[in-house]
Amino acid sequence: MKAPILTPLAASLPSTVPFTGPETQERRQGHHFIARLGANESIFGPSPAAIQAMQSAAGQAWMYGDPELHDLKTALAQHHGCQPENIVVGEGIDGLLGYLARLMVQPGTPVVTSLGAYPTFNFHVAGYGGTLHRAPYKGDHEDPQALLDLARQTGARLLYLANPDNPMGSHHPGQAIQDLVAQLPPETLLVLDEAYIDLAPDGTAPEIPADTPNLIRFRTFSKAHGLAGLRVGYAITSAPLATAFDKVRNHFGVGRIAQAGALAALADQAYLAEVRGKVATARNRLAGIAKTNGLIPLPSATNFITMDCTRDGDYARRVLQHLTAQGIFVRMPGVAPLDRCIRVSLGDEPSLAAFETALPHALKAAL
Amino acid sequence: MKAPILTPLAASLPSTVPFTGPETQERRQGHHFIARLGANESIFGPSPAAIQAMQSAAGQAWMYGDPELHDLKTALAQHHGCQPENIVVGEGIDGLLGYLARLMVQPGTPVVTSLGAYPTFNFHVAGYGGTLHRAPYKGDHEDPQALLDLARQTGARLLYLANPDNPMGSHHPGQAIQDLVAQLPPETLLVLDEAYIDLAPDGTAPEIPADTPNLIRFRTFSKAHGLAGLRVGYAITSAPLATAFDKVRNHFGVGRIAQAGALAALADQAYLAEVRGKVATARNRLAGIAKTNGLIPLPSATNFITMDCTRDGDYARRVLQHLTAQGIFVRMPGVAPLDRCIRVSLGDEPSLAAFETALPHALKAAL
Numbered sequence: 001m002k003a004p005i006l007t008p009l010a011a012s013l014p015s016t017v018p019f020t021g022p023e024t025q026e027r028r029q030g031h032h033f034i035a036r037l038g039a040n041e042s043i044f045g046p047s048p049a050a051i052q053a054m055q056s057a058a059g060q061a062w063m064y065g066d067p068e069l070h071d072l073k074t075a076l077a078q079h080h081g082c083q084p085e086n087i088v089v090g091e092g093i094d095g096l097l098g099y100l101a102r103l104m105v106q107p108g109t110p111v112v113t114s115l116g117a118y119p120t121f122n123f124h125v126a127g128y129g130g131t132l133h134r135a136p137y138k139g140d141h142e143d144p145q146a147l148l149d150l151a152r153q154t155g156a157r158l159l160y161l162a163n164p165d166n167p168m169g170s171h172h173p174g175q176a177i178q179d180l181v182a183q184l185p186p187e188t189l190l191v192l193d194e195a196y197i198d199l200a201p202d203g204t205a206p207e208i209p210a211d212t213p214n215l216i217r218f219r220t221f222s223k224a225h226g227l228a229g230l231r232v233g234y235a236i237t238s239a240p241l242a243t244a245f246d247k248v249r250n251h252f253g254v255g256r257i258a259q260a261g262a263l264a265a266l267a268d269q270a271y272l273a274e275v276r277g278k279v280a281t282a283r284n285r286l287a288g289i290a291k292t293n294g295l296i297p298l299p300s301a302t303n304f305i306t307m308d309c310t311r312d313g314d315y316a317r318r319v320l321q322h323l324t325a326q327g328i329f330v331r332m333p334g335v336a337p338l339d340r341c342i343r344v345s346l347g348d349e350p351s352l353a354a355f356e357t358a359l360p361h362a363l364k365a366a367l
Numbered sequence: 368m369k370a371p372i373l374t375p376l377a378a379s380l381p382s383t384v385p386f387t388g389p390e391t392q393e394r395r396q397g398h399h400f401i402a403r404l405g406a407n408e409s410i411f412g413p414s415p416a417a418i419q420a421m422q423s424a425a426g427q428a429w430m431y432g433d434p435e436l437h438d439l440k441t442a443l444a445q446h447h448g449c450q451p452e453n454i455v456v457g458e459g460i461d462g463l464l465g466y467l468a469r470l471m472v473q474p475g476t477p478v479v480t481s482l483g484a485y486p487t488f489n490f491h492v493a494g495y496g497g498t499l500h501r502a503p504y505k506g507d508h509e510d511p512q513a514l515l516d517l518a519r520q521t522g523a524r525l526l527y528l529a530n531p532d533n534p535m536g537s538h539h540p541g542q543a544i545q546d547l548v549a550q551l552p553p554e555t556l557l558v559l560d561e562a563y564i565d566l567a568p569d570g571t572a573p574e575i576p577a578d579t580p581n582l583i584r585f586r587t588f589s590k591a592h593g594l595a596g597l598r599v600g601y602a603i604t605s606a607p608l609a610t611a612f613d614k615v616r617n618h619f620g621v622g623r624i625a626q627a628g629a630l631a632a633l634a635d636q637a638y639l640a641e642v643r644g645k646v647a648t649a650r651n652r653l654a655g656i657a658k659t660n661g662l663i664p665l666p667s668a669t670n671f672i673t674m675d676c677t678r679d680g681d682y683a684r685r686v687l688q689h690l691t692a693q694g695i696f697v698r699m700p701g702v703a704p705l706d707r708c709i710r711v712s713l714g715d716e717p718s719l720a721a722f723e724t725a726l727p728h729a730l731k732a733a734l
Contacts, residue, residue, distance in 0.1 A: 015613035066390040229623030246382035256596030
């Protein structure tokens with residue numbers, strides 16, 4: 001009797017968590033956060049119609065969800081002007097990124113992303129043995145030209161770009177994405193993470209047909225729709241690639257309540273518009289708090305504001321620690337020079353007021 | 368611009384669905400089933416406390432679930448008399464089987480299961496390129512000795528056994544599992560699928576410490592707990608193997624409503640006892656219907672009864688087709704000689720009455 005034998009690849013991987021949850025921090029520090037502003041969740045909550053749909057579905061949870069997700073895929077296709085065959089639904093964008101990596105990455109496969117971009121994408125690529133190549137940000141933006149050059153140099157199979165970007169909150173106009181797709185090397189698929197697109201200015205989403213073979217776009221109900229805890233993301237891509245997910249996905253992985261909630265949220269576009277309005281207001285309020293305290297709020301096309309603390313990463317990390325100690329959950333970019341910033345999710349007025357109270361103390365303590 | 372390039376392994380896989388959902392069948396036939404008795408769901412539903420917990424959590428679904436699943440793991444560990452470090456929670460047993468295959472299976476890895484056992488396990492093993500070796504059932508039981516012999520012959524890294532068994536509903540006493548574990552080759556991990564264990568006779572669960580390194584046990588909230596549509600399964604295993612899942616799992620994959628519902632269901636053991644009573648009653652009722660119609664109900668330690676139609680597979684398939692045509696959703700084993708049977712989930716009285724009405728017509732039409 002000995003320990004189970006992992007594959008060499010699995011054995012080489014760390015037992016890591018891409019993000020430490022706020023609950024873990026709360027357990028360590030022994031008290032709850034008073035403001036949960038670190039995970040870019042939508043504190044404005046989901047649509048009341050979605051809440052009602054989930055509550056109604058709760059009593060039906062003895063039934064598996066439709067493994068083909070017919071109704072949700074049909075509604076998403078209608079919403080996006082494509083066919084259901086162009087849609088893949090999965091356990092959040094995270095889950096779908098994992099399936100994509102499984103389909104296209106094997107040991108040594110070159111993959112391109114930005115230095116400091118979404119860690120969970122890197123987690124999945126590394127998890128299948130891929131080789132990550134990282135292009136630096138250009139200022140506060142991911143740099144399409146640098147990413148393209150790097151993809152050409154490395155023969156990348158995947159090129160990851162988030163538009164709008166996390167953790168900086170910046171965005172490119174849709175035309176820049178269209179130009180990027182047009183110039184991709186023939187072996188490269190653009191992995192376009194549009195998690196925050198519902199909160200971005202008009203024109204941020206590129207106008208590219210769903211059946212474009214070298215593009216896969218990821219969307220989610222976790223951000224503007226306020227359903228991070230429901231775990232429903234989806235991809236829009238060419239039908240052959242969408243179908244390929246059936247090779248590997250957890251076919252019953254998106255359950256009955258999740259499908260019902262997502263369907264109702266999608267249908268309630270009026271609520272989404274309301275959230276956009278609240279987000280715009282909260283952005284101004286939060287940017288004002290930053291400015292009042294001498295920080296530079298970066299322009300945001302998302303539900304968070306990244307604030308330049310105007311010193312180095314050590315300073316920003318101390319600011320974050322002193323915010324955390326006061327019960328404010330925030331995060332920050334992981335690498336220089338982005339790590340001169342802290343990243344603060346938009347919140348309701350009580351959350352923002354708590355941040356407003358805590359920030360000057362944190363800045364003073366961090367000096 | 369060309370089609371995305373899949374890995375050779377991914378390209379070799381079919382875009383298959385291990386099980387066609389009843390919704391797909393309903394769409395094809397253009398009407399709803401009147402009795403949903405094919406997926407071994409618990410028509411008795413989840414605990415009212417679980418429903419309430421899910422409904423309360425719906426409004427909180429804007430928050431990600433705790434990626435460490437602290438509260439649920441702690442409660443499960445207490446329930447099972449082990450440590451939280453021995454528990455892995457995931458997106459159903461299906462999701463966890465996928466992670467296990469990823470950790471331990473690479474192209475050519477030998478894996479042993481029974482001919483006719485759970486297809487989704489095979490889907491995951493094949494999905495990572497493993498080589499499946501199948502031992503036949505011995506009568507209506509999976510055959511531990513034959514599985515053991517095959518594991519020794521092939522050097523299997525995984526040996527899958529479900530106790531109680533699906534699709535036959537049979538079970539082995541816990542002692543047989545203990546004997547099997549004691550005799551495993553040193554390189555073999557027993558994958559013990561205990562999805563139906565809550566409905567089995569006392570003594571079916573082996574008494575083996577959680578830290579046993581060559582055993583992983585899978586449990587679920589999908590069957591007796593009536594939460595198939597919530598997607599929460601878990602594994603009990605040695606701490607090193609449990610920790611290894613962190614290398615590959617979708618860390619935020621079990622959402623907030625799912626965690627709340629599972630926690631409340633686990634706490635309501637009185638309801639579970641009530642379900643056991645209803646299951647016992649429904650088993651008798653359903654066995655009686657089988658007998659009245661000249662079928663042989665196999666003894667069941669589960670929430671379904673597998674009925675020997677006493678002829679060959681073609682006949683049983685026709686019976687199933689004629690049940691389906693009458694609006695009765697049932698399934699059947701996929702391979703001979705098990706496919707002389709149909710598999711009927713337990714139901715409430717309306718469902719069983721609908722089956723009772725339809726069965727004699729189906730048997731007659733199938734002749």
